[in-house]
Amino acid sequence: MKVPFIDLAAQYKSIQQEIDVAVAEVMASGQYIKHGYVDSFEKAFAQKLNIANCIGVGNGTDALLLSLKALDIKAGDEVLTPALSWISTAEVISQLGAKPVFVDVDSDYFTIDLYKATKALSKKTKAIIAVHLYGQPCEFHALKLFCEKHDLFLIEDCAQAHFSAFAKSLTGTVGDVAAFSFYPTKNLGAMGDAGCVVSYNHTLADKVRRLANHGGLTKNEHLFEGINSRLDELQAAILSVKLKYIDQWNAARINHAEQYFSELGLVNEIQLPKKPATAKHTYHQFVIKAKQRNALQDYLANKGITTDIHYPLALPFEPAYAYLQHSDKDFPVVYQLQNEILSLPIYPELQHAQISYVCESIKEFYRTI
Ligand SMILES: *Cc1c(COP(=O)(O)O)cnc(C)c1O
Numbered sequence: 623m624k625v626p627f628i629d630l631a632a633q634y635k636s637i638q639q640e641i642d643v644a645v646a647e648v649m650a651s652g653q654y655i656k657h658g659y660v661d662s663f664e665k666a667f668a669q670k671l672n673i674a675n676c677i678g679v680g681n682g683t684d685a686l687l688l689s690l691k692a693l694d695i696k697a698g699d700e701v702l703t704p705a706l707s708w709i710s711t712a713e714v715i716s717q718l719g720a721k722p723v724f725v726d727v728d729s730d731y732f733t734i735d736l737y738k739a740t741k742a743l744s745k746k747t748k749a750i751i752a753v754h755l756y757g758q759p760c761e762f763h764a765l766k767l768f769c770e771k772h773d774l775f776l777i778e779d780c781a782q783a784h785f786s787a788f789a790k791s792l793t794g795t796v797g798d799v800a801a802f803s804f805y806p807t808k809n810l811g812a813m814g815d816a817g818c819v820v821s822y823n824h825t826l827a828d829k830v831r832r833l834a835n836h837g838g839l840t841k842n843e844h845l846f847e848g849i850n851s852r853l854d855e856l857q858a859a860i861l862s863v864k865l866k867y868i869d870q871w872n873a874a875r876i877n878h879a880e881q882y883f884s885e886l887g888l889v890n891e892i893q894l895p896k897k898p899a900t901a902k903h904t905y906h907q908f909v910i911k912a913k914q915r916n917a918l919q920d921y922l923a924n925k926g927i928t929t930d931i932h933y934p935l936a937l938p939f940e941p942a943y944a945y946l947q948h949s950d951k952d953f954p955v956v957y958q959l960q961n962e963i964l965s966l967p968i969y970p971e972l973q974h975a976q977i978s979y980v981c982e983s984i985k986e987f988y989r990t991i
Contacts, residue, residue, distance in 0.1 A: 625976045627928040630806055633871075633972040634813075637863060644859040648655055651855070659858035663947055667818060670785070672794025673795050675827030677819045679834050682781040682803020683710040685817040686751070687717060688851065689799040692829040693775050695720050695748055702750040702774075704734040705936050705956040711779050711858050714936050723747070724938045724946075724951045730896045732758045732909065735766050735955070749775035754783030755792045756811065756932070756965075757875075757906035758897060762788045762796045781817075782906040784810045785872055789900045794820050799830070804861055809870050809875070809906050812857040815941045818892065874970035875905040878977055880914055882908055882966065885981035891988045907932055908968040914991065915964050921987045927980055 634641060648659060656717075660678050668676035679685050695701060697719030701713050705724040715722040722813040725739045739750065750769065752760045760778075769776045776796070780786075781803035783793040794800035797844045801887050804816035818832075821827045834851045837844040853861075883894055897903045910931065920931050936956035938948040950957045966980060 623700050623976065624926040625972075625980055626930065627930050627965075627967050628807055628969045629971055630811070632990040633969075636971065637867065640863045641860055644863050645856060646663050646904075648855045648859045649827050650738065653851060654855050657855050658864055659855045660853050661944045663853070663858040663862045663865070664738075664818070666862065669815065669822060670865065671792055671820060672938060673820050675824060677827060677831045677834060678702040678858060679819060679830075679850035680815045681815040682779075682801055682805060682808075682852065682900055683685055683714060684834070684849070684851040685803065685819045685970055686710055686779060687714040687802050688830045688833050688849075689777050689819055690714055690718055690720075690749070691776070691833055693749060693798065694739035695775075699748040700744055700746040700788055701748060702734070702908070703937075704751075704753050704755070704853075704961060705938050706732060706933065706955045707779070707937060708781065708933070709756060709852060709940070709942065710781070710939060713941070717750075720748075721746075722943075722946075723949070724894070724943075724953065725985060726955045727755075727959075729955045729959065730897075731758055732756060733758060736764055738767065740772075743772055751779055752797065753779040753781075754786055755908050755975050756895070756918045757907065758895070759786040759788040759789035759793050759901050760903075761898065762791050762915060766796065770953050775799075781805070781808060783904060784808065784840065784868060786904045788898070791843055795822070798823060799826055804857070809872060809886060810861065811863055812864075814857055814858060815862050816853050816857040816861065871970040872904045874972075876903075876970055878968050879903070879905045879908055880972075881974065881977045882968075885978060886910075886984065889988060892984065901986045904966050907965040909963050910962050911959070911962040913962075913988075915962055917991065918984065918987050920963060922980070922983055925983045929958075931963060932965050934960060936960050957974050 634716040664676040699720040778797035780923040784792040833848040837846045837848040891913040897918035919972040
């Protein structure tokens with residue numbers, strides 16, 4: 623049996639007719655940027671989140687960059703950001719001339735550790751980027767209190783958390799602004815690059831919309847300099863079709879997670895992901911902590927099972943951030959996690975028998991070593 627890590631073609635096949643119709647419609651329309659589909663996708667996405675504003679942009683990294691820029695983050699500012707994330711979460715801070723201040727994560731939930739964040743504050747700290755990593759929502763109540771107490775902007779990185787929730791709050795609806803990615807492998811993925819920014823704040827949303835379009839809402843308006851970062855009609859058409867299925871796909875991921883929980887619950891050598899009782903985790907990744915992680919990964923690969931590591935080197939230890947001169951001891955949790963974490967296949971189209979095969983193979987590995 624083969625178990626790929628993800629199978630995007632299988633998802634396309636499951637809704638091929640609808641996608642093909644939408645794509646053909648865009649092609650025939652002759653309007654490829656900023657037209658009907660972008661508009662209607664932005665409205666539909668905002669409505670589903672129950673938030674006032676959604677701005678389609680080129681990708682998730684730009685969504686973060688534009689969010690920070692709209693909040694006027696600039697040289698001399700510091701922004702708190704988790705030590706375990708995709709590099710975009712740190713890159714965008716430096717790109718504005720500000721300083722990324724890495725904070726260790728909680729060892730059970732993989733989200734930013736607010737106790738350690740308190741210790742990383744300085745007079746220059748302006749904002750915190752909270753990443754709902756792997757689909758696990760951050761604890762909003764504590765996060766809001768932290769931001770209010772220290773007068774910080776809250777930016778949510780929802781690239782891995784489309785419609786996750788903590789208590790009754792959906793991810794993306796609590797921060798001053800939130801960034802989503804629709805990179806193809808994300809829970810809601812386009813067929814190319816795409817992203818969006820959402821905010822309840824109209825002024826901020828307006829600023830983001832202008833920043834993403836050379837400083838204006840129309841072609842020849844340039845109130846300030848911006849960039850070119852737009853969601854295009856083709857991606858918006860594809861996303862409009864896929865948005866109708868996201869609840870069903872997230873539910874499938876949650877089902878798969880439950881199967882992993884029930885079949886792997888007794889394996890002492892691994893720790894399964896934990897989540898607070900009131901959290902809705904959407905399992906963008908199903909990340910276990912495993913003894914002899916590398917040997918397990920090789921063993922599974924030999925059995926036709928592809929796994930991945932998110933991420934093999936935590937951000938402060940990447941060559942890109944060597945200039946910050948961090949040592950292992952600055953981030954003991956992520957330092958240890960990077961050698962233990964393993965992401966198992968968990969995409970909606972995965973079959974029950976494939977998950978059983980993954981679980982059996984993991985048990986076999988620990989029996990035979
Ligand atoms: C994917 C991702 C991004 C960036 O999204 P792109 O669309 O690839 O630019 C940012 N943050 C996190 C946590 C991500 O996983």
